[in-house]
Amino acid sequence: MNVELRHPARQRPERVKPAVIDCDIHPKAPLEALRPYLAKRWQDYLATYGVRSRHGFAKGYPYPKGTPQAARRDAWPPGGGLPGSDLELMRTQHLDHYGIEFGVMNPLSPSGQGEQNPDFSAALASAMNDWQIAAMSGPEPRLKASIIVPYEDGEAARAEIHKRAANRDYVQVFLLSRTAEALGRRRYWPIYEAAVEHGLPVGIHVFGYSGWAMTNTGWPSFYIEEMTEHATSSQALLTSFVMEGVFARYPELKIVLIESGFAWLPALGWRLDKIWKRLKDEVPHVTRAPSELIRQNVWVTTQPMEEPEDPDHLIEVMGWIGQDRILFASDYPHWDFDDPFLALPPTLDAEQRKRIFAGNARALYRFA
């Protein structure tokens, strides 16, 4: 819904605003902004080697060039800088305009995630965690931070979670979906263990740096195929969580799928249940039906929601996942931003809207 171009936010009429908690806001720290939070060693390293991410964009930049920074055109700060970097613009254009009660920040690059040098990955992630508080959550308490972790090194990620968790301005642990191995694998378990220990949800945002081709027939030709691939790779990711036994081992683990869509989830659950019933001796650690485990451990965000011809089909999908598991997300300031005024299907009743807009996130993230 490319609404921001048709209806610029500032021209929209005032009406009663629902309480909204936005579970996907992308603040932007330019590399220079992170530099003060890096030790001298890493400042020097950065000057000499720069950022070297796992697939290094060798295959091309993952967003269309026509939307630089993948951003809404009106999100570029008039005073200069990148979309998501100007707190004042984020306040007026987004937080104030929509009456956002809380916004969960999910910083993408440069955040050290996917960086090949493991120690530099940890240093950059930690700098991004400092920056989120200093530049955003400190001056603007509506904005909550995510603990960026150098996820390819499980123990370093665990240490970063322990370091940050006492500060309640951090509300989740943050991962990307394209990882070196499937996220259910044991190398990532220290992350889940630490998240459960501190009662923090683990948000998994699509994109990342796996280094593997996007499909089992190689790289696709079109960006549209990459956008579709987020839904299929999220199916593989959840399958990995279930079959590796992560959900059975950590029943308290709360996984939030961000920007994956979710209409594919019931069909995945049906398929997994059917196969598991016949082949469960391969995974004796999975003692309950996959669909039960998914419903126990998984939350999803709305943006970008699938839009069936018949909106009732979306309500049925939400019913399968659980009405208490759907979280509103705008993806501000990116080009495929969802307007809170327009995002939810009109067939949802008032109670359902309240839960999706704020109630579910309030419970999950334990906002006061």
Added chain:
Amino acid sequence: MNVELRHPARQRPERVKPAVIDCDIHPKAPLEALRPYLAKRWQDYLATYGVRSRHGFAKGYPYPKGTPQAARRDAWPPGGGLPGSDLELMRTQHLDHYGIEFGVMNPLSPSGQGEQNPDFSAALASAMNDWQIAAMSGPEPRLKASIIVPYEDGEAARAEIHKRAANRDYVQVFLLSRTAEALGRRRYWPIYEAAVEHGLPVGIHVFGYSGWAMTNTGWPSFYIEEMTEHATSSQALLTSFVMEGVFARYPELKIVLIESGFAWLPALGWRLDKIWKRLKDEVPHVTRAPSELIRQNVWVTTQPMEEPEDPDHLIEVMGWIGQDRILFASDYPHWDFDDPFLALPPTLDAEQRKRIFAGNARALYRFA
């Protein structure tokens, strides 16, 4: 539904049998059976080099070892040989027992598909096409053949289709899903062009030899994950067909997805339509909504069907795809065989059952 173990076919009571056309029967030609159909040059080659498929099972055999040949235990011929190789057993155990009117044969290895040497790939495929008629369709007219093509070489595949199409015992062109590139890519277009020219559907059966990892996070740990991957890779495959413009270019092309499941199809259509509406300038050759193109060009088979908790959800899924697009398939003689007596959800009405069991296949394959 592991029914063959609980209810051996021979003990099931007689009842009125519906007309059944089975769109996925796997005959088995041992390599020795193909040898007479190979030129001397390739017989010698086979003796010296053997079969060398694209990923060469370097990563392990793709079926569990406990079910050799991925077969039902009762499908091993008492007189010796491999499941699917004994026409007499196939007749009594399957065709006669279930009153199968026609069965579409989908031969898997050794069929030359995925063989690395392109000329040997073409020779083996051609031998398999000879064998199907000589050993199966000739003596048993209920069994119809698939034209096996050396798909990685588009022009060689086209030539094989031209060579076979006049013989109406061949009812479709046969591909596997894991190919060197996504099946929408131009290298495969000669196959679609020839199929359309002869009015033959193109069946795409899951499995194959892409050489790429199964997911964008590498190889999964468990066989269950590979079984799930068939559904996600089929989503990528259909996306490729749509976005590369194959369905727009060949509106008469009939694609049959075999053994992929199909409950994921509506969610894929919703997602593709939404993304396409916003990014269609990337694919100007795609001038109609992806979901319309999918409904124009795609058929699906039942085995293995997803089994929702609420069977009405499956009926809704079938309604989205089109009740005229669902084809019954048993997968005989494989372990995950679907029993025609038990496979369809009881909530389907009599008319729907008739179409799925036989009417849709009769129209698609133009059976008399």
